[in-house]
Amino acid sequence: MLGRYIPILRWGRHYSTETFGRDLMAAVIVTIMLIPQSLAYALLAGLPPEIGLYASILPLVGYAIFGSSTSLAVGPVAVVSLMTASALGRLSLEGADYVSAAIMLALLSGGILLLMGLFRLGFIANFLSHPVIAGFITASGLIIATSQLGGLLGIRSEGHALPELVLSLAANIASINPYTLAVGAASLAALIWIRTSLKGQLSRLGLRSGLANLIVRAGPVLVVLGSIAASAAFDLSSRGVAVVGDVPQGLPLLAVPGIDLGLMANLLVPAFIISIVGFVESISVAQTLAARKRERIDPDQELLGLGAANIAAAIGSGYPVTGGFARSVVNHDAGAATPAAGAFTAIGIALATLLLTPFLALLPKATLAATIVVAVLALVDLSILGKTWRYSRADFIAVALTLVGTLLVGVEIGISLGVAASILIFLYRTSKPHMAIVGRVSGTEHFRNIKRHTVETTPGIVSLRVDESLYFANARFLEDAIYEIVAQQPELRHVVLMCPAVNAIDMSALESLETINDRLLTLGVSLHLSEVKGPVMDRLKRSHFLEALTGRVFLSQHEAITTLSGPAR
Amino acid sequence: MLGRYIPILRWGRHYSTETFGRDLMAAVIVTIMLIPQSLAYALLAGLPPEIGLYASILPLVGYAIFGSSTSLAVGPVAVVSLMTASALGRLSLEGADYVSAAIMLALLSGGILLLMGLFRLGFIANFLSHPVIAGFITASGLIIATSQLGGLLGIRSEGHALPELVLSLAANIASINPYTLAVGAASLAALIWIRTSLKGQLSRLGLRSGLANLIVRAGPVLVVLGSIAASAAFDLSSRGVAVVGDVPQGLPLLAVPGIDLGLMANLLVPAFIISIVGFVESISVAQTLAARKRERIDPDQELLGLGAANIAAAIGSGYPVTGGFARSVVNHDAGAATPAAGAFTAIGIALATLLLTPFLALLPKATLAATIVVAVLALVDLSILGKTWRYSRADFIAVALTLVGTLLVGVEIGISLGVAASILIFLYRTSKPHMAIVGRVSGTEHFRNIKRHTVETTPGIVSLRVDESLYFANARFLEDAIYEIVAQQPELRHVVLMCPAVNAIDMSALESLETINDRLLTLGVSLHLSEVKGPVMDRLKRSHFLEALTGRVFLSQHEAITTLSGPAR
CATH class of the missing domain: 1.10.1200 (Non-ribosomal Peptide Synthetase Peptidyl Carrier Protein; Chain A)
Structure with a gap:
């Protein structure tokens, strides 16, 4: 029973040494990749770097227990970090208050996701259409890349939207620090080289494609190590290069976040938006990877998994997390077999907070900025504009x-x-639905639009196909359309409303149909329906409309025309 | 050219002595009916009584020039007066400021209606469904009736919603004034008798039904006259009966309302809601009466007419107006032939402000309260609850x-x-659209739900009819449904998506179809479409989907099954 809501109870039972080996291997690679990302995204969110590490420990355990994807790697991600910065930026908080608010945001977000999962409200996320998400991710990538220019150049930049960012960069452009610029440019060049050329080089050296891929993914950590070394060798900090500085050593304190109702009210809407965006991002990554393994993802279970991850983030001093695309692909490619890989990654990051933090103090922030820029430029894809422009102006x-x-x-x-x-x-x-007057395609029982196909019509009968469910917003439109047709054809005897596309008739539309029926009656015209669907017919039978209807309801349009035009009429 | 936007230029040209006579007759009756209503509704809106009279002068002229209905009588109405009181009540204004705010509300409402008319946005009103409007009118009627209990009993009552009103009535119940109660009860009894029994009495006296109707409609003015006489005879004012008091004699000063941006911002949303509700009320009255005369109403022209009426209200010291049901019926029954009847009514009310106001000072407010109660109880109709409960829970x-x-x-x-x-x-x-697996109804080319009809199916082929347009909100739902079907039928070769009810496919749904196509391909299953509508097909041709589609697009479902199950395959 519980297994339905807690997948670990299912897969944990069959856990084997072989699976363990695969999960552990994947966890090592993901840990190496996650350390610089966690630090970088925490800075993007305006938080101390250790909060990024904390957000990569407990949440992964939470997801491992409740999540259903065997590939998804959760933790801090770029877009959600930007959204966190934007949500908290409005509150003008400083220091510990800012961190508490981030923790509260994770708690709210986790609560919202859990509730949506328990009440099976995952469908809400469907209202975020593919094109909207694509546009949003692209815009977020551009904002994040711009926001990191300050870090690369060693100047201050502020704001969470383009105009503010550009203005603050322009205002401070004179104070560029040449050493920071050098570190930033070198890191950027190295990261881009790793991403674009390293794999080719490794392949030429005879490495398997899979292994080469993993080395490429872990490459950024080499850049981090190199820049820490350079920072120490040239004492960059004393030359005005911003470094990460002291990172508290050790694991986060576990705590139930204090409840501040005013703060909660302020953060509720951003938390909701973060939850939905995080969920949509995460589920699409999870589904793409699941398809490769021929597995299926249950969206409602994913809500529980992500909810647990965010509540765990709140308890373990983190901030909102979700499934990340790049690291999930790495996790999948490295062979992760169960969600346990995430738990092992958590252990890896925990070890890092215990052992590695002294070395991180010297890490130039410009290197982290370069990591972010390279990561988010992969998100930017303006082709969605052209694609939607060609296909549908509405989507555009x-x-x-x-x-x-x-x-x-x-x-x-x-x-x-x-x-x-x-x-x-x-x-x-x-x-404003599409409507078509239809006639019979010669030699068939099939009826199509008289404007698009060569069809046969019968004098005295108009067959109108309405291409939409009838509901309040279009009920009056239908009335107008029918009166228009009737006004143009004085010799009309029958109007057949062909309803294969009418998936529902609500109360407003029912009243409009009654009015149409009454008015046609006074003009001596009968109203008939054809091809009414089962569920719609069931409903009509519960009203008095069918008794008042002057004409009949025909199973098929063919039957309607045969009967109405037949000699027996 | 101009005649298109200013109907008076069309009908004014053919204006005859006969039409003049009919319009004048209607105007006299409507004027008699409108005087007590204007006073009463102004009090309901929390305004001095003369504002009600002013709102019955210029707005009628504005509508006569720009409106298209030959029957609609505009002016202050109960529901809009309540909405005005509710909008202004929140601002805690007093005296002249309250009146200015009411004028501003009329100006904003007029501006919104005009803009909606010019940009042909009348369809916005369609989103107010019939059941919602019915529920709203009924609830408003109940609130208004309750709010007038205070006036009938001579006690204070406050608030624009039931709990507040009931509490304030209960708190003041001890201070009932017996004289007020007597006047209120007598007025109420007289008005109810006029409405329910007078017509029968007049018919027994041999009057024509039409004439009897008009006398009944004008009856309330007799009650007003009677209570003024009683007020004078018994000096009711000195016995604690609230009377209308001094009403300024003369026409309103014309003025362009002062622009106060803060006030405008506060009133914008209420003005929008008032505009929409007023428009929907007005247009349904206008259309009902137009149908009786076999005329047609152009909703966008009505927006211009009502917009002009409300701007005229603002210029002539009035408050928001719209077409009233009862008085429009009277106008129609009395024989109004053109919108000029409204202009003549305006002259009638103007004469009243010049000549009759001294007599109105003694009119007990309890009589006006009784007028309102009788008028609004006709609006209360709880049957909509039962009707929607039986027909559709969603509407309910x-x-x-x-x-x-x-x-x-x-x-x-x-x-x-x-x-x-x-x-x-x-x-x-x-x-979450309805979907049905379909099969052929024996002996026809017609395909229906296999669960509802006895139909023939072909092994290896599943035909799925989707009863909804495919768009972002249901794209993922479709994917899940198809994978589910495919998982259940391992021997499946063809999936035919039957699309007679698919009225649109947006970008998100297109991407889902591409995903479905790809995944079915890996499973060795072809995806076909049938009965795709013209507009949908046009759009699909602009994408690469049709090239990637593993199967074909068939004109009819019959053709699809014949081809796919044929021996030539």
Whole structure:
């Protein structure tokens, strides 16, 4: 029974030495990759670097217990870090208060995800359309890359949207630190070389493609080590290069976060948006990787897994986490077989907080900025604009609004604009449905639009196909359309409403149909329906409409025309 | 050209003596009916009584020029007066400031209606479903009736929602004034008798039904005259009966309202809601009466007409107005032939402000309260609850939320809840569409649900009919449904997606179809489409989907099955 909600109870039973070996191998690679990322994303979120490490310990354990994906690697990710910075930035908090607010955000986000999972509300995430998410991720990538320019150049930059960032960079451009610039440029060059050329070099040396891939993924840690060495050798800190500085050694204290209702109220909406965005990102990564292994992902279970991860983040002094794309791919490629790989990664990061933090103090922040820039530029994909422009203007508008809104105003407004636009466009479209007068395709029982196909029609009968469910937003539109047709054809005797595309008729539309029926009656015209679907018919039978209907309900349009035009009429 | 936007330029050209006579007759009757209503509704809105009269002068002229209905009588109405009181009540203004805010509300409302008319945005009103409007009107009627109990009993009552009103009535119940109670009860009894029994009496006296109707409609003015006489005879004012008091004699000063941006920002949302509700109320009255005359109403022109009426209200010291049901019916029954009847009514009311105001000073407010109670009880119709409960739970939820929200919290929250609920329910429904596996009805080319009809199916082929447009909210749902079917049938060779009910495929759904196509390919299953509609096909041709599709697109489901199961395969 419990196994239904706690997957570890299922897979844990069959855990073998072989699986252990695979999970451990994957955990080592992911740990190496995760250390610099955790530090970097914490700085992106405006938090002390150790919070990034903490967010890579307990949350991974939480997900390992409740999550269902065997490949997903959770932890701090770029977009959610930017959203955290944006949510907390508005509260003008400093130091410990800022950290507490980040912890509260993780708690709220975890609670929201858990509730959505328990009440099976995962479908809410479906309202974030693919194009909106694509536009949002691209815009976030651009904002994050811009925000890291300050770190690369050694100047201050502020803000979580493009105009503010660009202005603050421009204002401080004179104070570029040449040493920081050198470290930043060198790190960036090294990281780009690793990403674009290292694999080719390794292959030429005869390495297997899989192994070469893993080395490439772990490459950034070499850049980190190199820049720590350079920092120590040239005493870069005394030359004005910002370094990570003292990172507290040891594991995070476990604590139930203090409840501050005012703060919670302020963070509720951002927490909700972070939860939904994090969930959508995570589930699409999990599903893509699951398909490769022919596994299936249960979205509601994933909500529980991510909820547990975020609550664990709150308890272990972290901040909001979700599944990361790059590290999940690494985890998958390295052979992770069960969620236990995540738990082993957590142990790896915990060891790092115990043993490695003294060395991290000298790490130049410019190197971390370079890590972020290289990671997020992979997110930027403007082709979605062209794709949607060609396919559907409605989708294009939603993407463009998301992109521009996120870039110019910020992440929350941007994504809200996109979701609102896609819903409004959908409502607008369904409120003015496509309708077609249909006739029979010669020699068949099939009826199509008279404007698009060569078809036969019968005098005195108009067959109108309505291409939409009938509901409040289009009920009046239907009335107008029918009166228009009737006004144009004085010799009309029968109107057949062909309903294969009418998936529902709500109360407003029912009342409109009653009005149409009444008005046609006074004009001596009968109203018939054809191809009414089962669920719609069930409902109509519960009203008085069918008794009042002047005409009949036909199973098929063919039957309607045969009967109405037949000699027996 | 101009005639398109200014109907008076069309009908004014053919204006005849006969039409003039009919319009004048209607105007006299409507004027008699409108005088007590204008005073009463102004008091309901918390405004001095003369504002009600002013709102019945210029707005009628504005509508006569720009409106398109030949029957609609505009002016102050009960529901909009309640909404005005609710919008202004929140601002805690007194005296002249309160009146200025009411004028500003009319200006904003007029501006919103005009803009909606110019940009042809009348469809926005369609999102107010019939059941939501019915629930809202009923709840408003109940609130208004309760709010007038104070006036009938001579005690203070406050608030614009039921709990506050009931509490304040209960708190002041001890201070009932017996004279007020007597006047209120007598007025109420007289008005109810006029409404329920007078017509029968007049018919027995041999009057024509039409004439009897008009006398009944004008009856309330007799009650007003009677109570003024009683007030004078017994000096009721000195016995604690609240009377209308001095009403300034003369026409309103024309003025362009002062612009106060802070006030405008506060009133924008209420003005929008008032505009939409007023428009929906007005257009449904106008359309009902137009149908009786076989005329048609252009909703966008009505927006211009009502917009002009409200801007005229702002210029002529009035408050928000719209078309009233009862008085429009009277106008129609009395024979109004053109919108000029409204302009003549305006002259009638103007004469009243010049000549009759001295007599109104003695009018007991309890009589006006009784007028309102009798008028609004006609609005209360709880049957909508039962009707929607039987027909559709979704509609019932929307009505119930509107009703309870309006009664308990207030008009703006109530109607917003109803609109939000109906839209969310619609989105929820379309996000989990009905799908049916179909087979051929024996001896026909018609395909229906295998669960509802006796049909023939072909081994190795599954035909799935999706009963909804494919869009972001249900794209993932479709993927899951297809994988589920494929998992259950290992010997499957072809999946045919039957699309007669798919009215659109957006970018998200297109990507899902591409994913489905790819995954089925790896399983050796072909994906086919059938009965794809013209507009959907046009769009698919603009993407690369059709090239990647493993199967074919068939004109009809019959053709699909014949081809796929044929020996030539």
